[in-house]
Amino acid sequence: MNSKNISILLFFPILFFNTRCNQNGNGSAGALGTSYAAEKVYVAPGEKDKYYAFMSGGYSGQVSVYGLPSGRLFRVIPVFSQDPEKGYGYNEETKPMLMTTFGFIPWDDAHHPKLSQTKGIHDGKFLFINGNNTPRVARIDLTTFETTEIIQIPNSGGCHASPYPTENTEYLVAGTRFSVPIPQEDVPISSYKENFKGTFTFISGGQEPGKMDIAFQILVPGYDYDLAHSGKGISHGWSFFTSYNVEEDHTLLEKTASQYDKDYIAAVNWKKAEEYIAEGKFREMPAEYYHNFYTDRTHSATSEVKKSVKVLIPEDCPGMVYYLPTPKSPHGVDVSPTGEYIVGSGKLSADLTVHSFEKMLQAIEEEKFDQVIDGIPVLNYEAILAGVVQQPGLGPLHTEFDGRGNAYTTFFISSEVVKWSLSTYEVLDRQPSYYSVGHLMIPGGGSAKPWENGEYLVALNKITKDRYLPTGPELAHSAQLYDISGDKMQLLLDFPTIGEPHYAQAIPASVIENNQVQAFPLEENEHPYAATRESETKVERQGTEVHVYMTTIRSHFAPDNIEGIRTGDKVYFHVTNLEQDWDVPHGFAVMGNTNAELLIMPGQTETLIWEPKMVGVFPFYCSDFCSALHQEMQGYIRVSPSSANVKLTWALGDEVFEE
Ligand code: K7E
Ligand code: CUA
Numbered sequence: 034m035n036s037k038n039i040s041i042l043l044f045f046p047i048l049f050f051n052t053r054c055n056q057n058g059n060g061s062a063g064a065l066g067t068s069y070a071a072e073k074v075y076v077a078p079g080e081k082d083k084y085y086a087f088m089s090g091g092y093s094g095q096v097s098v099y100g101l102p103s104g105r106l107f108r109v110i111p112v113f114s115q116d117p118e119k120g121y122g123y124n125e126e127t128k129p130m131l132m133t134t135f136g137f138i139p140w141d142d143a144h145h146p147k148l149s150q151t152k153g154i155h156d157g158k159f160l161f162i163n164g165n166n167t168p169r170v171a172r173i174d175l176t177t178f179e180t181t182e183i184i185q186i187p188n189s190g191g192c193h194a195s196p197y198p199t200e201n202t203e204y205l206v207a208g209t210r211f212s213v214p215i216p217q218e219d220v221p222i223s224s225y226k227e228n229f230k231g232t233f234t235f236i237s238g239g240q241e242p243g244k245m246d247i248a249f250q251i252l253v254p255g256y257d258y259d260l261a262h263s264g265k266g267i268s269h270g271w272s273f274f275t276s277y278n279v280e281e282d283h284t285l286l287e288k289t290a291s292q293y294d295k296d297y298i299a300a301v302n303w304k305k306a307e308e309y310i311a312e313g314k315f316r317e318m319p320a321e322y323y324h325n326f327y328t329d330r331t332h333s334a335t336s337e338v339k340k341s342v343k344v345l346i347p348e349d350c351p352g353m354v355y356y357l358p359t360p361k362s363p364h365g366v367d368v369s370p371t372g373e374y375i376v377g378s379g380k381l382s383a384d385l386t387v388h389s390f391e392k393m394l395q396a397i398e399e400e401k402f403d404q405v406i407d408g409i410p411v412l413n414y415e416a417i418l419a420g421v422v423q424q425p426g427l428g429p430l431h432t433e434f435d436g437r438g439n440a441y442t443t444f445f446i447s448s449e450v451v452k453w454s455l456s457t458y459e460v461l462d463r464q465p466s467y468y469s470v471g472h473l474m475i476p477g478g479g480s481a482k483p484w485e486n487g488e489y490l491v492a493l494n495k496i497t498k499d500r501y502l503p504t505g506p507e508l509a510h511s512a513q514l515y516d517i518s519g520d521k522m523q524l525l526l527d528f529p530t531i532g533e534p535h536y537a538q539a540i541p542a543s544v545i546e547n548n549q550v551q552a553f554p555l556e557e558n559e560h561p562y563a564a565t566r567e568s569e570t571k572v573e574r575q576g577t578e579v580h581v582y583m584t585t586i587r588s589h590f591a592p593d594n595i596e597g598i599r600t601g602d603k604v605y606f607h608v609t610n611l612e613q614d615w616d617v618p619h620g621f622a623v624m625g626n627t628n629a630e631l632l633i634m635p636g637q638t639e640t641l642i643w644e645p646k647m648v649g650v651f652p653f654y655c656s657d658f659c660s661a662l663h664q665e666m667q668g669y670i671r672v673s674p675s676s677a678n679v680k681l682t683w684a685l686g687d688e689v690f691e692e
Pocket of ligand 1: 144193260364430431469470471472535537
């Protein structure tokens, strides 16, 4: 086993090139008729897609929303990134969303979108996604498709194994990717083994907007924790985390972290952890972190800085964490729809390992422990093994399920999706992916209920060499849609994606399309600078700060002429969109503004700061083509020297107002 693994490791690059060469020129829909594929993905003009698909934007820090089966892009939702199209992260209302203890961070590396769950089934209320770089977890509200909450994870060196909610979204989880000194301190890197630790974080409040909080953290040995999955059905109450670098090395990990035959999947009994918290068996540890929350009441976000977390230590809390030995450097850990099978994808293993939850419980009961590491019993491998899929492919990463007893695993190196049986562990089918697939996604395929018993599968690929028109040094990222309703998978469609599409979720459109917010009622607008009718518009000077209470409606701003601004002023344009109809946003931009436009939804108020540096008269205008008179939707603002005493006035038509 060991020598085989090492040879796989050594031939990594060669295999990689071979598979890619073999596949070149074999890029059509394979044996399948093109007209069959076209029919399966064709959504006629005026028709709607059957599914929403939410794809991670990877290092764009965003989420993108597609329709399936068409592969059409509907929307890009900024999460950890600023977005000039929507003003997110540029307007004053959303800037607090990107605050962290490291300051304002307008970027992250977003990996795993996960839908909220009720009884293990995707309920279509919220989408969560993790920021891998500066550890954070975000909530997107699926009635507005806006990011409404971000919580920072302290005591973490990177948030990759996240957010993977529990069955009823009691918790979102976050395993630290890189172990670090906890609490942080100035120590030699060579003291890794003594000083570096990992944490598993359990975030509560997933079903309650504004209430996300760190319920508790568990301090664990200093491995790298890669991915997670929470139990469901019979394994409800448990969460699982893969680890690599059990060797606890800190340099040249491509070699050093692959020495041992097995790493671990950590199994966390979070119900037990709750008991220990209730009994007070935790340590309160100082740890600063931000909790940022955006509400549609004020159309504004606020940041709250939290100061401490409850930390549980496995040595003090028997029965809370176990290690399941798993070959070799497992990446994904995926739990079958019933909750019984825990699939560990050992990246460098020749076989795919499937653990049994029931056998795990039995091994715990019978104390079949090979050793105990920092209070964490390591269960006996044979005692917990459900089965092994032998030589299914090279470089397994992720698995999803169709609800018909089959599992589908991606293989990065051999660049394929492999279907296998959860009862016989036999390979049933394999299809090439073009190329180097990471995650795959079956709508509902990670939940207790794959929709329609597994109709489609989307492969999220890393490389698209020769699949699309080239676009300079970097080529399009790619998803591929397969029909999995029959015995054999059939490739239907290629479509490009944004950023690096790590993972995705899909849900029948019917679950969310009727819950959409169409406009925010003006009478409920509690923004402190809102003007909810034109008669409330005004301009106020407070020293060098000027607040413009402005409204917008087809097809004018009120006011649209402003005088008495001076260089050195800081002008706040608080713009309220008075429209109450669906899909009538207005934009706002003023010449020389050093941020982005505002894009204000019906009934919403947004604020843009403008600091005029030059004397003159400057136009402002609506940037969203909103009516036949959109081009007329403009105004002027006069800027005088800082020493001038031009009176502050504002006007609309013949009416001129002054302070
Ligand atoms: Cu495999 Cu970040 Cu889920 Cu990418 S991870 S592929
Ligand atoms: Cu309002 Cu264009």
